Amino acid sequence: MAHKIAILGASGYxxxxLIRLIATHPNMEIVALGANSKAGQSMASVFPHLRHLALPDLVTIEEIDFAGVDLCFCALPHATSQEVIxxxxxxxxxxxxxxxxxxRDPAEYKKWYGNDHAALDCQKEAVYGLTEFYRDEIASARLVAGTGCNAATGQYILRPLISAGVIDLDDIILDLKCAVSGAGRSLKENLLHAELSEGYNAYAVGGTHRHLGEFDQEFSALAGRPVRVQFTPHLIPANRGILATSYVKGAAQAVHETLQKTYAGEPFIQVLPFGETPSTHHxxxxxxxxxxxxxxRIEGRAIVVAALDNLTKGSSGQALQNANLMLGEAETEGLMSVPVFP
Incomplete structure (x- = not known):
């Protein structure tokens, strides 16, 4: 019997x-789609590329009967999400x-997001959703917190290196390029085509990006002491994708071997042969x-580059990967589609 699925915030990217991925999942059925601003509309009218699917119409969250729902994906903005959940x-x-x-720390949440947390009991039970590193906890969790897409990309590079002690923890630079869909679907002046295309700009420069809270939390826990990375994100005129370049002090071959060993059995993380670097196209x-x-060229330094799709592995694909674990499904179910190229 298929698991009954609800998606809140279904009118966003x-x-x-999530709908695109779940459409290929043999054991999930979408029974409710919440999107308050577009309630009453069909998914075909909001996203024409989904018109071939038999989907329920969008409704307000208050109209959804959760009695028969097994799992809910919540794709709402921060602050709103905690109150709903x-x-x-x-x-x-x-x-x-x-x-x-x-x-995990309410004070850190307030520091980075500017408001007190309104669901502290839920926060205490939430499991961090970086699947490859919290797999066992996710499988038994009721509430999983998906990571930031930038945060996930940086952690796939740096977590194994910090754990193995093969890099200098006080000299880590992370330079990241993110496509425009990472900013969401709401209208913003700086995301207009005339203002975004043919350009490329840094933002949240100097350590103000909110995903730094995740880096600080996760890296410091791994190292057993504070670890602070230099992180600068850049907005690029592309629809999808993140390319992260990390500059670290350590032997390049040891860095490569550590990543190969860590991800050898992982279905979704591919470590390239030494000397090769990835593209978001791939x-x-x-x-x-x-x-x-x-x-x-400077001895004792390495450059690590990671690429992922911010909407899939960085967000909705990761969410489905976690949901599979929570529901006892094969972790890869609905997620083995080949990348689209060109």
């Missing part, structure tokens, strides 16, 4: 991506795609992450 039935498994349950529309390592 991550909501549409707080009031959902306790039998319901939830995968949250917002930032609301990623940070992971587009897929749940794969490609990682490459090369040495620098």
């Amino acid at each position: 991550t909501g549409a991506e 707080r009031d959902l039935p306790k039998h319901l498994k939830v995968v949250d795609l917002s930032a609301d349950f990623r940070l 992971v587009r529309g897929s749940n794969f992450c490609h990682i490459g390592v090369t040495g620098d």
Whole structure:
């Protein structure tokens, strides 16, 4: 019998991506789609590329009967998400795609997001959703907090290196390029075609990006002491994709071997042969992450590059991967589609 699935925030990019992925899942059935601003509309009118699917119409969250729902994906904005999840039935498994349950310390949440947390009991039970590193906890969780797409990309590079002690923890630079869909679907002046195309700009420069809260939390826990990375994201005129380049102090071959060993059995993380680096073109529309390592001309330094699709492996694909574990399904179900190229 198929698991009954609800998606809240179904009119956004991550909501549409969840629908696209679940459409190929043999054991999931979407029974409710919530999207308050577009309630009453069909998915075909909001996202014409989904018109071939038999989907329920969009409704308000208040109209959804969760009694028969097994798992709910919550793709709502932060602050809104915590208030909605707080009031959902306790039998319901939830995968949250917002930032609301990623940070374990309420003071850190307030520091990075500017408001007090409104669902502290839920926050205490939430499991961080970086699947490859929290697999066992996710499988038994009721509430999983999906990671930030930038945060996921950086962690796939750096977590194994920090754990293995093969890099200098006080000299880590992470330079990241993110496609425009990472900013969501709401109208923003700086995302207009005339203002975004043919350009490329840094933002949140100097350590103000909110995903730094996730880096600080996760890297410091791994190292057993504070670890602070230099991180600068850049907005690029592309629809999908993240390319992260990390500059680290350590032997390049040891860095490569550590990543190869860590991800040898992982279905979605591909470590390239030494000296090769990935492209966002090679992971587009897929749940794969490609990682490459090369040495620098300066001895004792390495350059690590990772590419993933921010809407899939960075968000909705990761969410489905976690949901599979929570529901006892094969982790790869619905997620093995080949990347779209060119």
